Amino acid sequence: MIDMPATDALRRIRRVALGDFIHRSALKFGERTAVVDGDTRLNYRELDARSSRFAHHLIGTIGRGRQVGMLCANSADMVVAYNGIHKSGNVWVPVNIRLDVAGIDYILRHAEVAAVVVDEAFHAAPGVADMLTRLGVPLIVTMAAQAGTAIAGAVTLAQAEAGQSAELPAIDIDSNAPALIMYTSGTTGNPKGAVHSHASVGAALTGNMAGFAVTEQDVFSGVLPLFHCAQHGLAATVHLAGGCIVLLRGFVPDEVRASILRERYTVFTGLPMMYAALLADPAFRVDSMRLAIYAMAPIPRPLIAQIAGRMTPNVMLATGQTEMYPGTMSFRPLEHPQLDANYWGVSLPHNETAVMDDEGRLLGEGEPGEIVHRGANAMLGYLKDPEATAAAQRFGWHHTGDLGQWGPGGQLMFLDRKKDMIKTGGENVASVKVEAVLLAHPGVAGVGVIGLPHPRWAEAVCAFVVKKPGAEVDEAALQTHCRQHLGGFEVPKLIRFVEQLPATSTGKVQKHLLRREFEQIAAQAWTDEAA
Template sequence: MNLAIWLQRTAKQHPERPALFEGAQQVAEYREFARRVRSIAGYLGTFENIRPGDRVAIFARNSIAYLELVYGIWHAGGVAVPINAKLHAAEAAWIIENAGARLTFSDASSMTALRDRLASGADAVRAIDGDKFDKMRNAQEMYDPLERSANDLAWLFYTSGTTGRPKGVMLTHGNLHAMAFSYFVDVDVVLPDDAALYAAPISHGAGVYNIQHVMKAARHVVPVSGGFNAAEILDLAAEHENVHMFAAPTMVRRLVDAAKANGVNGQGIRTIVYGGGPMYLEDIIEAVDVFGPRFCQIYGQGEVPMSITALARETIADRTHPRWRERLASVGTAHSCVEIRISDLDGQSLPVGETGEILVRGAPVMAGYWRNEAATAKTLRDGWLWTGDLGAMDEDGFLTLKDRSKDVIISGGSNIYPREIEEVLLRFPGIREVSVVGQDHPEWGEVVIAFIVSHADQEVDSEALDDHCLNNIARFKRPKRYHFVEELPKNNYGKVLKTELRRMLERLAD
């Protein structure tokens, strides 16, 4: 079933419900939202010759037009190829050509640079804003969405590519159906008076979370800034009320800091779903202290969109369970639509409590990597997706992430998990952010190095940090050096780029 059907159904049943907002200003109700999508689909089919299965790329910041275009592509039977708006034009051009995109929509400000980088198809770049896009919104309508099956491709998502060229994750209509349904079961409810606020990139997980809000005729709010600004988010939440949003852990940290600085408690926010990495324990404890029980957590990957595990708001807010801190440091229990097991290198399941690679199978797992049979065969084996993440499962089914397998530090023959050290360091007064990586060492194989960001008004002493670590973790896990930096390198989703930290160490060594 074509995902676009849900928008058309909602528009028929709730035509006058408010749908699209730019900041505080309403742009369209559901009747108009659906009409625009039918017109965009009609234009794509008639004037751009987009046929079922054709890829259409979007290289743009968040906007109302982005949501309209995604549904227009689906309605016409096409495949949306969302591209991180902060990528260089050369990187975006590589993705467009690898995907074989028939057409690309871009912010007007990026079009010239993008066209200059495209080896072919430069004439197939269109602006996602301006008069020409407005004409698309008023073209002759394609009334019904073209038929698509559960196995047909809907969303071709390219991984971050921090260790090489990005891979195209093939997500089908069926994959996204499962993601949406499991949200209602495992994460949160959506009510018609709710508002989905898109502060995180629509090109990533926040974008696919639009689906369940369309199904329930909720509102869709894109900040005027087109991105994440903590003060703007807090103001919009108070204006709209009943706000849902997806946020990376670093975004939650910035929201909490902004709320504390302004003496507010997140009024108007009903749910913040955080993911893209688990929250550090001390950060989520403080977030609940400031905002109250407004948080849910999900763990997923591009290959299993938003749908591996979930940690309910009741569990996150609970302080009565004897192991509440342990559960709060986890990423929750399996989504209802997947199976999870912890495996050794040979694919054998490990006992409760032991650390191994996290394997997942179920309805939301990707169909494979686009035109990359070798990577697909390595990642999908015997029906299971090998995530590359290391974790341990407790007797109650709570999964705790240890690290990415590539980030594990092997020193003197012992495995050291950076996250464990990061959690300890974050409990030290004055530390705002920390990231731990391994550095090559001729005797030990690797040694532990910590990058520290301290609060501007506080000094952090290396000797005191050593004492703190020795009082909380084994001596062999203690960092051998601390590098104090003003900020940690991150991608536009807030994830720390440990690859870049390792490059920094190489430069320092030189």
């Protein structure tokens, strides 16, 4: 056996540290644009210098190895700040600013943050200032309207950077040390904090760069929120490669279309409804794009065909999970026209995927079970939750809570979330299958399908539907549509139209809220039906 002890010098030479990626890109592509944020453009030299200055501020004020919360919308300041946190050896804790104040307070306290980076506008939102005052940690204000700030105990990001060195901090960072804590989207109960190391995120970025063929010539969209792992992972990937990210504060179709054409995007990533909204303008066509990535939900084939014809023929579904830094898998629907929209495809280079039964046995083609992953992009574990960590990591694989099975050609088909599989009359019904059928109806804009208690069937398939504007469709028409494409036991026994579906910031329908809101309504419907 060869004994090669890991010396301090070797650890420093071999380290994976997220702040190093920006520094290295600056050495190679110093004058190339890294971030576009409205009228603000930062090249790599500027992004590297500013993030190093902020890193030195953090080291001088809170030290190293502490958690730093972040309450920010997409901006160049946000990119500077999170890269500065990485360079300082501290731990980035981005928080979904669309949560209520109590939910934000829970995350900041659970993570035990030592400081908070907050947008000036968000600080002024109802309840936020009082919550942060009670938290009692230093504040760094981003996107400040002026150099000074009247916020007690706060400095602006510009003030934090002033007078600091632009050199990369000469500190030791362990590749396996925590780099960030991403809290799950909270579709059920309190969110859990997935702790990722520099190495786990770094593995995802290098795998993405290979899997999506990212180069310094790429211009990526930044319309999804950077506090979410998917958009951060893509932004960090393009910065590893030396390309550009164009940040937007939100999705306004006219603004996004104009930005795509003006900045000549090469890669767009969006939710299915975003693509539908962009292509609702029949004059919209793109000649610069090489890749269209969609996520979170399947896209009907007619919309795939529109994307291919008017944006790029290279259309790809990318999947991932907070706990397995995204992406994990990819699927190219145009290359597999015989497979339905719920296929997830194959693993990206940095991880592998299997389907497992409850006893830990790996399953073959056509055998349904839980989708599991393993690879260097796996989280270290859940913060302060050893039981949930052990459950997620049993049998030496990360357990996703998703059900799937292998299909033809080694392509993985997603069946449903384990908790969302509906058990009705002794049959299992995948909610996503019913949702896909309803979404294919021309009058349907959105749908959430759940199982609700039923006195005869144990659970009944129930669908909550958002109509497209101006659509003339009723429950009977949708029942008829479903009977043409589903088995009898899969057809919803209850369809209700709603103005909107409760959803997370990334578009996931919060089905626990649907259950809570409609359980009694459904129970009354079954009673009336029996009478």
